[in-house]
Amino acid sequence: MKHLAHELIVRPGKRVKLSAFNPGSTHGVSKAAGTERLAKNLERLPLLQYLLYAEARRSLLVVLQGIDAGGKDGTIGHVMSGLNPQGVTVTSFKVPEGAEKRHDYLWRVHNAVPEWGKIGIFNRSHYEDVLVVRVHNLVPKPVWSRRYQQINDFERMLSDNGVRIVKFLLYISKAEQAKRFKLRLQDKSKNWKFSDADLKEREYWRQYIDAYEEALRKCSTEWAPWYVIPANHKWFRNLAVSDILVDELENMRLKYPKPAEDLSKIRIK
Numbered sequence: 001m002k003h004l005a006h007e008l009i010v011r012p013g014k015r016v017k018l019s020a021f022n023p024g025s026t027h028g029v030s031k032a033a034g035t036e037r038l039a040k041n042l043e044r045l046p047l048l049q050y051l052l053y054a055e056a057r058r059s060l061l062v063v064l065q066g067i068d069a070g071g072k073d074g075t076i077g078h079v080m081s082g083l084n085p086q087g088v089t090v091t092s093f094k095v096p097e098g099a100e101k102r103h104d105y106l107w108r109v110h111n112a113v114p115e116w117g118k119i120g121i122f123n124r125s126h127y128e129d130v131l132v133v134r135v136h137n138l139v140p141k142p143v144w145s146r147r148y149q150q151i152n153d154f155e156r157m158l159s160d161n162g163v164r165i166v167k168f169l170l171y172i173s174k175a176e177q178a179k180r181f182k183l184r185l186q187d188k189s190k191n192w193k194f195s196d197a198d199l200k201e202r203e204y205w206r207q208y209i210d211a212y213e214e215a216l217r218k219c220s221t222e223w224a225p226w227y228v229i230p231a232n233h234k235w236f237r238n239l240a241v242s243d244i245l246v247d248e249l250e251n252m253r254l255k256y257p258k259p260a261e262d263l264s265k266i267r268i269k
């Protein structure tokens, strides 16, 4: 089967045209084969998590960004379902409030970085500060335009200190978003998810795409790569994210720590 991580990674410095990406693509994987591999990945992930926890010297930070209704919550629910909750933290970043507003934009983010041995999931992230903030001119252009470099420097520092960062853009088409919004209106169990604000954001689709493209081009680095996930098909989205997480954790070459003393000399009476 295809090596999805290779196909979906954004190579550093590469100009990304999201319009050239097909969000309905399944990269030639059939649903049956994909579902089978997803199940295998979901079994593998807790084993890798156990190693990360045992090693306790590094951590994994998973950044989830996406267009509204792109499936951030669904991805967390499905792909992370097999992990041991003790080793996972999920942080959802909302409109900054209180102390968050009285600090630099990275302050709250740094504070939520997972400790050694743990997996941290960001539901939205510091990228909002070059996405929604840019689209709605929440700060002037000279301020947000300097943030790409600041973000790269920040992520580099984390990486140098043992945090592996993996960033996902869950990319759905405008038509798929309409379908999901309609379902939120029709399905009583989904009504609570419907938001007027999301509908307004839809009018800024083009501006968001431009902002995403720039973030992908400027901030996909060796130490913190971006992956663009075709997310119209939920099963494929889950498969791709789980595949990449398995890959990334395996590339960390995690090892059990050496025991502090020679265990062969220990006798239990």
Ligand code: AMP
Binding pocket: 093, 094, 095, 096, 124, 128, 129, 132, 133, 138
């Ligand atoms: P949700 O993820 O649906 O709960 O919505 C959270 C909202 O917070 C979204 O509309 C985000 O765009 C917004 N948000 C998150 N971070 C920021 C930020 N740094 N500045 C402004 N809005 C933000």
Ligand code: MG
Binding pocket: 068, 195, 198
């Ligand atoms: Mg929302």
